[in-house]
Amino acid sequence: MKPPVSPPALPLPQALSDEDEAALSDLFRKGTPENTLRAWERDLLYIAAWKRARFGAELAWPEEERVALRFVLDHAVDLSDTPGPAQEAALALIGAGLRRTLDCPAPATLDRRIASWRAFHRMRNLPSPFEAPLVAAARIKARRAAAKPRQPKSPRPLTREVLERLLATCDGTFRGLRDRAILMLAFASGGRRRSEVTALYREDIGTADFAARGLIWVRLLETKTTRKDEAPRLPLKGRAAVAVMDWITQAGISAGPLFRPVSQADRVLARGLRPDALRHILRHRLKEAGLPEDYATPHGLRAGFLTQAALDGAPLAAAMKLSLHRSVVQAQKYYADVEIEDNPATDLLG
Known part of the structure; x- marks a missing residue:
């Protein structure tokens, strides 16, 4: 040596x-x-x-x-x-x-x-x-x-089936409410990056349509592909919208950071989450669900959204409107990763 x-x-x-x-x-x-x-x-x-x-x-x-x-x-x-x-x-x-x-x-x-x-x-x-x-x-x-085979950012995509297992571990404590809301928002709003989720403020969540339509709007001030003057507003509805509203209401989030640390005594703190907090939350929920902690990374939520969209037969263009991918080639990779026998086009005759 x-x-x-x-x-x-x-x-x-x-x-x-x-x-x-x-x-x-x-x-x-x-x-x-x-x-x-x-x-x-x-x-x-x-x-x-x-x-x-x-x-x-x-x-x-x-x-x-x-x-x-x-x-x-x-x-x-x-x-x-x-x-x-x-x-x-x-x-x-x-x-x-x-x-x-x-x-x-x-x-x-x-x-x-x-x-x-x-x-x-x-x-x-x-x-x-x-x-x-x-x-x-x-x-x-x-x-x-120096070319090497492309390595995914997450070992596995967190598709709906796996996400449901994680959500089942979230109880009615503040920690459970927060983790359910953050995981559902990150997935259902297009597979958000962890930095985008932890940077959200209460002021970025539009709730005017929730009572009548069960719909909330998520404003992203800055993403990897958009600038502050292009802040997109993304819809969040159904169970995901309910989960976010439950967290806001029960935790009393009226202003400031949307997602916050929760103490061991189950007390919601005033400061916001650190950028890597979603990784720790995900690892905890994977362990609680009986899966290896390294089963997936936060990017698995983004990969899982696009993979699930492909499995459900959603058009690529529609999925990209939520994921905010600019490159069709990049987004198409997730659709291409879906096993051919799972492709909805194989069931056209039932």
């Missing part, structure tokens, strides 16, 4: 420059989603640190093609058994907490960092070095070399 290699003590940037901070602020004013801004900031910090470690220089605008090419090549191979400047730079990034291992990064990670780098070139109205033919060709080869 090879002895562990200590990361070299290289001075790496721990914060963005004033110019980059100003650029981020400009993007924010233009209405870029906050999650995208955070991703760009992390990526730019990584890229700046990599160039400092690899070339001993700061980022240039526009960046040189040779630097862009080297970035692609350094992130297209496993550096564990490849001593040299690329490995030394990677070790420096690990020492700075910006990289985890010397393994070859996933193609999606490389693509995202390059997309962030290109975005900052566009902000400055500068040509991107990644458009150069040699760099573009290297990206294609790197992606093919």
